[in-house]
Amino acid sequence: MIELTRLCKRFGKRGEICAVAEVSFCAPAGQITGLLGPNGAGKTTLLRMLSTLLVPDSGHARIAGFDIVADRQQVRRHIGVLSDARGLYPRLSAVENIAYFGSLYGLTNRALDERIALLLETLDMRALAHRKTEGFSQGERMKVAIARALIHDPPVILLDEPTNGLDVMSVRLLRGFLRALRDQGKCLIFSSHVMSEVATLCDTIMVLNHGHLIAQGTADDFRGKTAQTSLEDAFFALLEDDEQKRSAA
Amino acid sequence: MSSLFSWRRAATVLRKECLDAFRDRRTLLMLLLPPLLVGPLFLMLIFNLIATQSERAQTLTLAVQGSAHAPALIAFLERQQVTLKPLSDDYENQIRRGHIDIALIIPEDFPDDVAAGRAASVQLVYDRSRDRSQVIIAQVEHLLAAHGREWGRMRLLLRGIAPEVAAPLKIQATNLATPQQSGALLLSLVAFYALFATLTGGMAVALDAGAGERERQSLQPLLITPAQPFELVTGKWAAAAIVNTLVVALTLAGFYLTLRFAPLPAVGMPFLFGLAEVGRFSIALLPIALLLPALHFFVGIRGRSVREAQASTSVLLLLFALLPIAQMLLQQREPDWIAAVPVAGHYTLLTHALRGDALSNTDIVWAYLVPLALLLLVLIAAAQRLNREARL
Secondary structure (H helix, E strand, O other): OEEEEEEEEEEOOOOOEEEEEEEEEEEOOOEEEEEEOOOOOOHHHHHHHHOOOOOOOEEEEEEOOEEOOOOHHHHHHHEEEEOOOOOOOOOOEHHHHHHHHHHHOOOOHHHHHHHHHHHHHHOOOOOOOOOEOOOOOHHHHHHHHHHHHOOOOOOEEEEEOOOOOOOHHHHHHHHHHHHHHHHOOOEEEEEEOOHHHHHHHOOEEEEEEOOEEEEEEOHHHHHHHHOOOOHHHHHHHHHHHHHHHHHHO | OOOOOOHHHHHHHHHHHHHHHHHOHHHHHHHHHHHHHHHHHHHHHHHHHHHHHHHHHHOOEEEEEOHHHOHHHHHHHHHOOOEEEEOOOOHHHHHHHOOOOEEEEOOOOHHHHHHOOOOOOOEEEEOOOOHHHHHHHHHHHHHHHHHHHHHHHHHHHHOOOOHHHOOOOOOOOOOOOOHHHHHHHHOHHHHHHHHHHHHHOOHHHHHHHHHHHHHOOOHHHHHHOOOOHHHHHHHHHHHHHHHHHHHHHHHHHHHHHHHHHOOOOOOOOOOOOOHHHHHHHHHHHHHHHHHHHHHHHHHHHHOOOHHHHHHHHHHHHHHHHHHHHHHHHHOOOOOHHHHHOOOHHHHHHHHHHHOOOOOOHHHHHHHHHHHHHHHHHHHHHHHHHHHHHHOO
């Protein structure tokens, strides 16, 4: 569903900062693919390229069969993005916030109403529906932001550190919701710097460090590969190993 | 830029921004109430000023000391319908406080000087810094000079000399200013106020839709939707332009209704702000009402926060507001190319409208051509800015 081929992005005046270096992987539908890496590993840059907000320097990526540069408009119709920018319009109600985005995706009256009703139901937010979002709690904001991102029922869902700033209750609710989406056959990419977060939720884990994809596999694969029993130790051992190779080279 | 401009999406953005703007009751009230109240209040003050001035001019009261010394002068003043009253001793204080506008003092040696054929002196005491006394001072000076001339003519006649010998120059003045034009001079302030409303009316909405969107972190999700930056910019600009036009319309309505229905004091000057003037004002202000929100929006999205945006737009506003003031102060015949300068040209059009002149067609063409071209450029620049924004 998402295919990356040697995707690269550099920043800085002379391109001296390499944010994403020749990353290739494939994220199939019906799975949650985790992007794991320390802060600054290139997770956000990678997701921004997939969200069509950044143009890669080289390499390419296809989402639902559309190229992220050439078919940008088509890609946008096929992705739902939940980034850390989750601003809502405080003077509009939850439903109005969601409906605005629905209209921009071309949904009209009946289809829009039905889709909103379904999202309100699944996210258990009917009580919030017609309240102005000013004064919403973090968890309530997150629900509105998710509903807004998924209003057009996209087959591909990109989540950039979605659990940041959420309490345990909201995190549990989010996990349940994401699993349900996976079971519907959606393709999800979930980025986080928290190992346990990724391990509980993701089917496949991509480990990024300094813009490079240094490992991929399931949580069990990593435990086996690094001969560590704790996931966190496994993650740490992977990063250590990469740092050593890097300084040697 | 794969798909073309979608009017439907631009309209969606416009609808949302309008809903958002009209939800913000407090800001909206602050925007819409002043035009309806301040304009009329301001007009009332101007009219009262004019009314008291003309009232004073009509019933001229003069405080006189030593009226017994110059019976002929007193008789002349009485013939001219001047109300005379005795002068109290602390007249200087009374003049300073504004209780008396002007005092006439006839000294004791006045009759002796007259008898000896010398120039006899009288003394006038007034405070010229007091605006409302100006008219009266001028009138009294004029009356005394007239009396002096009449007296001189009689003396010449008694000596058998034609009065024309002493008055070789005769001045005949024709004032071409219609009463409406004299009023326009004072009410150029009305033009300034209307223009100022046009400069500021859409600012709050434009800033909220631009810099506010980024500050709330709702801009990035918006840029991931299929909506093109130019559609977003157009919709947001249109919402701010609608609010701006509404503020301007209310300002003009405030002026019109005050002059039409409010119990204003009767002023000798028939100042017209009828439907024709409202129409001419609307024609002159529309291009600016459309351009300014786009400028506010563009300047706004360059700032990192609403606060920064407000700082930059206030510089922009100051610049524009200074133009009419400079024109007012320079008091020069304006060059023809001023018609093509946004804001300055429009202020000139407004003053023409206030003078009761019809607006020239070439001036109107310039007044629309330049702002609309600029508007398109600013919208394109703003869209490009949003496009880059996404890539940051």
